[in-house]
Amino acid sequence: MIKKRHFGLDLFRAIAFFLVLITHSLFIVEKFNPKFRNFAFIGNLALEMFYALSGYLIGNIFFKNFIESDFSYKKVIEFLKNRWFKTLPTYYLIVCISLIVSYLQYGNFQDFSIKFLFFTQNLHEANFFFFPTSYTLAIEEWFYLSFPLLFWLFVTIFKWDKLNTFIFLSVFFILFSTIFRFYKYYSFPNLHWDTGFRKSILTRIDATAYGLLLSYFHKFKRDFIIKNTKKLFLIGVFGIICCILIKMKVHSFILYTLYFNLMHISITMILPTFFYLDVHQLRFKNIIHQISLISYCIYLVHLQLVYIPMGNLWQAKTLLEAIFQCFCMYFLAFMLGYLLYILVEKPMMKWRDKIKFV
Incomplete structure (x- = not known):
């Protein structure tokens, strides 16, 4: 399985x-030096990297299974499966x-709901404390559900050309979220930038579409x-620096609207560098592959099940102790993520491969 993976893309994901x-652990050390909070922007950058990479990989899957081969509703079912x-x-x-864990810690389920x-x-709006990192999964899941279904609708019902449909839908999602951000900015002037725009599904469902367009340009x-x-x-890189300056200095409609477009485009332009890395002599490439394999599981557990509980139970007294606590949290997150991958994700992937629709 490792041999089939692309090192450059795995490295991009690992970074x-x-x-x-690192970003999510800043709350441990910022108590001793508030300046650590200034590095929070790297977390925003990292998530945009995930979106871009995910879109590019899904775009390649679309070209292989939807556009360059016979297409039917079974392909959509297979994709979703x-x-x-x-x-x-x-x-x-x-x-x-x-x-x-929430009940044991707080005596209740916080703000959990059926949503x-x-x-x-x-x-x-992503104004919740229960499973706070789940907002990224919601954004991606709705994109991965709506995009192939719309693709099937236009190609099968309206008889559109498959390649033109791919391009049209990618652009449509970008325009939809951009326009919706403008609408939301003027309709809800008191809405918080982070919870109401950066983490909201409808304002960010375009995040993966830029990677889809990259897959198109990389192919043709x-x-x-x-x-x-x-x-x-x-x-x-220049675009990312501009985004960081906008985030730090500009508190206007640009930050709430076009900032996201610029960040998406900038990250997408960086990604091709990782396509062509010469890694044949690198000894640590298998480590990067393994980290990439289990990264989703670690992402699921690190904040909700490790960082927050440990931060509540272990109150560091000095900055040095806080830094040591962060490394302990990283280690525990890796261990739990690895166990989750071995015991759940990997067996489910094997079972998935045995179920065929086409």
Whole structure:
């Protein structure tokens, strides 16, 4: 399985993954030095990296299974099956465990609701403390459900060309979220940027669409991308710096609307650099592959089941102790994530491969 993986993309995912782990642990050390909170932007950056990579990989799947081969509703079912067998069993298990941990810690289930079972907890606003990282999963799950269903509708019912439908829907999702962010900004002026815009499904459902367009350009304009990889990388870095400055200095409609477009485009322009990494002599590449394999499971457990409980139970007295506590949290998150992968995700993936619809 490892031999079939692309090291550059796994490295991209691993970098994003470590940035998330570090960012979410800042609440431990910022008590001793508030300046640590200034590095919170790297968590936002990391999540945009996940969105871009996920979109690119899904785009490749679409080209292989939907566009370049015979297409039917069975292909849509197969796509959703592959996605849901990987994500849903572990997600629902962690929801159940989180309910138990929450009750043991607080004597209640915090603000859990049935919305968490249907990924609608952040449809309008992500203002909840139960399973706080689940908002990213909700955004992606709704995109991965709606995009193939709309694709099937246009291709099968309206007889659209498959490639044109792919491009149209990718652009449609981008325009939809952009326009909706403008609408939401003027209709709900007191809505918080983080919970009401960055973490809301309808304002961020376009996040993965940029990766889809990248997969299109990489397939049909590959020579251009190869020739201009370094230029694209530098432009992407410049765009990210601009986004960081906007986040720090600009508190207007730009931050609530076009900021997200610029961030998506910038991250997408950086990604091609990782397509062509020469890694044949790297000794640690298998470690990166393994981290990439279990990253989803670690993401599920790290904040809800490790960071928050440990932060409540262990009150560090010094900055040095707080840093040591962070490393303990990283280690425990890795161990729990690995166990979740071995005991749940990996068996479910094997079972998934035995179920065929096409």
